[in-house]
Amino acid sequence: NNLFAKSDALRGKRVLITAGGTIERLDPVRYLTNDSSGKMGFALAEAAKLMGADVTLVAGRTSGQAPAGVAVVPVVSAQDMLEAVLDRFDESDIVIKAAAVADYRPVQVHREKLKKTGDRYQLELERTTDILQLLGERKKGQLLVGFAAETEQLDHYAMDKLKRKNCDLIIANDIGMAGAGFNVDTNAVSVFDHNGLVERYPVMPKRELAGRLMAIMAARLASTPF
Ligand code: CTP
Ligand code: CA
Numbered sequence: 001n002n003l004f005a006k007s008d009a010l011r012g013k014r015v016l017i018t019a020g021g022t023i024e025r026l027d028p029v030r031y032l033t034n035d036s037s038g039k040m041g042f043a044l045a046e047a048a049k050l051m052g053a054d055v056t057l058v059a060g061r062t063s064g065q066a067p068a069g070v071a072v073v074p075v076v077s078a079q080d081m082l083e084a085v086l087d088r089f090d091e092s093d094i095v096i097k098a099a100a101v102a103d104y105r106p107v108q109v110h111r112e113k114l115k116k117t118g119d120r121y122q123l124e125l126e127r128t129t130d131i132l133q134l135l136g137e138r139k140k141g142q143l144l145v146g147f148a149a150e151t152e153q154l155d156h157y158a159m160d161k162l163k164r165k166n167c168d169l170i171i172a173n174d175i176g177m178a179g180a181g182f183n184v185d186t187n188a189v190s191v192f193d194h195n196g197l198v199e200r201y202p203v204m205p206k207r208e209l210a211g212r213l214m215a216i217m218a219a220r221l222a223s224t225p226f
Helices: 040-048 078-091 131-138 154-164 205-223
Strands: 014-019 022-025 028-030 055-057 071-074 095-096 105-107 125-127 145-152 170-175 189-193 196-200
Touching: 014 078, 014 105, 022 071, 022 105, 028 105, 040 055, 040 078, 055 078, 055 154, 078 131, 095 131, 095 189, 095 205, 131 145, 145 205, 154 189, 170 205, 189 205, 196 205
Parallel strands: 014 055, 014 095, 055 071, 095 145, 145 170
Antiparallel strands: 022 028, 105 125, 170 189, 189 196
């Protein structure tokens, strides 16, 4: 069974995927971001496209090329990502939040380059909106899929996020494990739904994993009664 083969499993379905890291600006030359490369999101977009879906990728800071035939909406900050996703949420059938969204942003965005003063500098940050949680509150039949990046107690934190954010599936990433997580071409994940563990996958190429994950989502969508 070729995971990269074209199929009609998602024909006529709209899939919205967020990928990459957000950038939270501090001043004209400095910002806060994270190690996400967007590779997992790109791989999911490619797999969904191969299954016949109409795919939109809301992309923060990524490295590499988005897959062909996918509509890309570039965004910078968590707030931009929130707006881009809300604009497209109602018409989506599957929404996958693979992006690494900043949890905090600088309270003040300085218009001029900050000059150094003193031996220590304290930066004040405020929480960003939790996009996934907001979608969980607003969803009307969309299959909502979140990610969880953890370095410890993977299953526990993943289930906690699934419940707190009202997701249908959580894909948990052990970012401490070799060959998993940020900035590499392979990943190892565990998938959970409201009843607990659905599937544990060993380390494999992100493209192959994406095919397997999209197959789970397509099956769930097909069995939803609306
Ligand atoms: N997420 C989001 N908006 C945020 C923060 C996170 O939509 N402001 C989403 C991510 O895209 C991911 C999921 O929430 O799908 C989990 O992200 P993660 O960073 O693992 O969890 P947090 O809830 O932010 O908790 P923490 O970082 O404290 O572990
Ligand atoms: Ca976080």
